[in-house]
Amino acid sequence: MVSNPAGSTFSTSATLKVIAPPVIVGGPNNQTVVVGQLAQFTISLTGGDPLTYQWRRNGVNIPGATGEAYFIQQTTMADNGAIFSVVVTNPTGTATSPNAVLTVTGPPVITVQPAPVTASPNGLATFSVTATGASPLNYQWRKNGVNVTGGGGNSFSYTTTVTAADNGALFSVVVSNTVGSVTSNNALLTVSSGPVITVQPVSITVAQGQSAPFTVTATGSPAPTYQWRRNGVAIAGATSPTYFATSAPSENGAQFSVVVSNSQGSVTSVSATLTVITPPVITVPPAAQTVLTGQAATFSVTTSGSSPQFYQWRKNGTDIAGATAATYTTPATVTADNGALFSVVISNQAASVTSGNALLTVISVATNNHKLAVSGELVDVSGNPLGYPAPVTVDAIVNLYNDSAAGTSLYTETFRASAGKAIRVSNGLFVARLGEGTSSQNLQAILTANPNLWVEVTIDDGTPDILKPRTPLTAAPYALGVASAALAPTVAPALAGDGDPNTLGVAGEVGATYVNSADNSTWFKLKSSWKRLD
Numbered sequence: 203m204v205s206n207p208a209g210s211t212f213s214t215s216a217t218l219k220v221i222a223p224p225v226i227v228g229g230p231n232n233q234t235v236v237v238g239q240l241a242q243f244t245i246s247l248t249g250g251d252p253l254t255y256q257w258r259r260n261g262v263n264i265p266g267a268t269g270e271a272y273f274i275q276q277t278t279m280a281d282n283g284a285i286f287s288v289v290v291t292n293p294t295g296t297a298t299s300p301n302a303v304l305t306v307t308g309p310p311v312i313t314v315q316p317a318p319v320t321a322s323p324n325g326l327a328t329f330s331v332t333a334t335g336a337s338p339l340n341y342q343w344r345k346n347g348v349n350v351t352g353g354g355g356n357s358f359s360y361t362t363t364v365t366a367a368d369n370g371a372l373f374s375v376v377v378s379n380t381v382g383s384v385t386s387n388n389a390l391l392t393v394s395s396g397p398v399i400t401v402q403p404v405s406i407t408v409a410q411g412q413s414a415p416f417t418v419t420a421t422g423s424p425a426p427t428y429q430w431r432r433n434g435v436a437i438a439g440a441t442s443p444t445y446f447a448t449s450a451p452s453e454n455g456a457q458f459s460v461v462v463s464n465s466q467g468s469v470t471s472v473s474a475t476l477t478v479i480t481p482p483v484i485t486v487p488p489a490a491q492t493v494l495t496g497q498a499a500t501f502s503v504t505t506s507g508s509s510p511q512f513y514q515w516r517k518n519g520t521d522i523a524g525a526t527a528a529t530y531t532t533p534a535t536v537t538a539d540n541g542a543l544f545s546v547v548i549s550n551q552a553a554s555v556t557s558g559n560a561l562l563t564v565i566s567v568a569t570n571n572h573k574l575a576v577s578g579e580l581v582d583v584s585g586n587p588l589g590y591p592a593p594v595t596v597d598a599i600v601n602l603y604n605d606s607a608a609g610t611s612l613y614t615e616t617f618r619a620s621a622g623k624a625i626r627v628s629n630g631l632f633v634a635r636l637g638e639g640t641s642s643q644n645l646q647a648i649l650t651a652n653p654n655l656w657v658e659v660t661i662d663d664g665t666p667d668i669l670k671p672r673t674p675l676t677a678a679p680y681a682l683g684v685a686s687a688a689l690a691p692t693v694a695p696a697l698a699g700d701g702d703p704n705t706l707g708v709a710g711e712v713g714a715t716y717v718n719s720a721d722n723s724t725w726f727k728l729k730s731s732w733k734r735l736d
Contacts, residue, residue: 223295224249230272230286230302236381237308241274243286245299256289274304279334282306309382310335316373316389320424321364329389330359333377342376369393369423396467397422403458403474409552410480414447418471420462429461447476454478481553482507488544488560493535494651495566501544502529503557514547532562540564565651595624597662600634602648602655609656613648616640625659626724634659703732 203212228246235241243257257267264272272288274281281304288299314332321327333339343350343360350360360373372388401419408414420426420443430440433456437445445460447453457473486504493499505511505528515525522530530546532539543559598617603609615636617623625634636645648655699706700720708716716725716732725732 219250221250221292221294222248224253224290224292224297226288226290226297226299230288230299232303232305234305234307235277237279237306238276241277241281241304241306242271243273243288243302244271245288245290247290247297249290249292249297250294252292254291256291258287258289260285261287277304277306279306279308279311307336307379307381310339310377310379310384312377312384312386315387316375318390318392319373320392320394322394323364323366325364326361327364327368327391328359328361329373329375331375331377331386332358333384335377336379336381338379340378342378344374344376346372347374364391364393366393366395369395392423394423394464394466395421397426397462397464397469399462399469399471402472403460405475405477407477407479407551408449410449410451410478412449414449414453414476414478415444416447416458416460416474416476417444418460418462419443420469422462422464422466424464426462426464429463431459431461433457434459449476449478451478451480454480479508479550479552480506482511482548482550482555484548484555484557487557488546490561490563492563492565492651494648495537495564496534498531498534499539499562499564500529500531501546501560503546503548504528505548505555507548508550508552511548511550514549516545516547518543519545535562535564537564537566540566595619595626598625598634599660599662600636601658601660602652603658604652604655612652612655613645615645625661702734708732 203210205211224247226245226247230243230245233241233243247253255268255270257264257269257272272286284304285301286304287301290297290299310333312331312333314330316329316331319327319329329343331341339358341356341358343355345362349355350362358375360375362368368391371391373391374388375386377384377386397420399418399420401417403416403418406414406416416430418428420428428441428443430437430445432447445458447456447458453476456476458476459473460471462469462471483506484503485506486502488501488503491499491501501515503513513526513528515522515530530544539562542562544562545557545559547554547556549555597619600615600617601611602613604612613636615634617625617634618640621640623640699708699716700718702718703716703725717723718725723734725734
């Protein structure tokens with residue numbers, strides 16, 4: 203109230219507010235929650251308004267945490283052990299609460315799984331696990347899914363004595379607490395042992411160019427390594443259980459083996475042989491053949507390549523029954539066989555090849571024989587003229603060949619005195635009148651088919667003497683009688699007449715034969731004169 207002599211008046215009312223500084227009288231309290239649950243921190247205090255709050259975690263302000271209480275809606279294991287406090291302030295002072303610890307409990311979590319172990323027989327193998335979670339943590343080790351008892355089976359580690367039978371066993375552990383449990387991964391126990399080959403490499407046979415795999419099967423712990431060898435020499439890069447060899451011809455007969463090793467030792471396999479079959483190759487194809495009607499034709503083929511080889515001859519593209527050798531001889535030919543084509547299929551395990559066609563030419567000839575005089579001088583093996591100084595009649599065999607060195611006998615005629623067909627020899631010179639002796643062959647056919655023949659005469663006098671070297675028939679062949687047109691290229695016309703050719707002045711080259719038609723005597727032309735043989 204304000205007054206003076208004139209009077210008095212009252213002011214408005216003013217309120218006095220006394221603010222006490224904040225004092226925390228309770229909380230925050232330690233909290234224990236299961237992971238995922240709500241955690242709530244509160245306090246009780248005295249002190250006048252206005253009050254402000256700042257919650258802290260591990261001494262660091264929590265942004266936005268300015269309420270009377272602090273909540274963690276869904277706790278995690280990362281919150282476990284965190285320390286929470288609050289600072290309360292008003293205009294007259296500040297108060298800081300005591301620390302409250304948050305404990306978050308949960309099922310165990312394995313942070314380090316059991317590791318595989320390799321041990322020797324009768325040695326020790328130790329498996330261990332590292333886990334987190336609410337204490338106390340309990341452990342139960344298992345072998346192949348079955349709980350183990352004693353020997354540390356309820357600890358974070360487990361040690362066992364190893365036997366060979368334990369190889370491949372799986373060890374795991376169940377970790378548990380009041381909240382839950384977790385099972386570890388399986389850890390493999392490998393019991394080390396030296397390598398043992400259970401399946402040896404085997405020899406193989408392949409065609410050239412085909413795959414040639416050699417394989418070995420082995421056991422051992424730790425897992426073995428492999429080194430293949432060829433003929434005892436290590437093959438670079440060949441370190442797998444299977445080795446694919448090159449099936450080239452050069453590899454035929456190569457020996458392959460493998461050394462199997464691990465830390466406990468090594469063992470060498472048996473050697474396996476690689477057989478490479480090369481396909482047949484025709485080196486000499488069938489050649490064209492020319493024969494006379496009634497004769498057989500022989501076709502042959504020469505090949506290289508692996509054995510066994512199989513042959514199938516064909517005539518005009520059709521298989522010939524039974525013709526399964528490297529050489530095929532036809533039956534006696536007929537005119538219809540002329541122009542036939544012969545080929546052969548050669549095969550082996552690798553492949554087959556077909557030859558080109560060989561032409562068969564069949565020459566038809568007349569049934570009559572032309573006679574032919576073969577004359578010459580008999581010599582011994584050393585080329586020296588034989589004896590027979592006086593005219594003599596001898597038994598002889600005349601052979602005609604198609605080659606001077608190693609030809610095939612095409613015609614044989616036998617002259618025997620007993621048959622009145624002996625050969626007359628005078629002073630080593632002879633004349634054989636082919637076509638007059640004993641032979642079942644067709645002389646004309648032989649002459650027609652073979653323009654260059656070689657003659658060999660064997661004198662049968664107890665010790666056969668042979669005309670050597672063989673004389674080409676074209677050197678001194680003279681027909682007896684009129685020569686046919688077919689023989690004209692190789693057989694000269696006859697020299698025939700009456701009387702002595704020396705007195706008659708008959709011309710003739712050395713080796714020519716002259717027949718006296720009056721007395722059927724035969725003369726042989728030497729360098730200077732004619733020599734009568736019979």
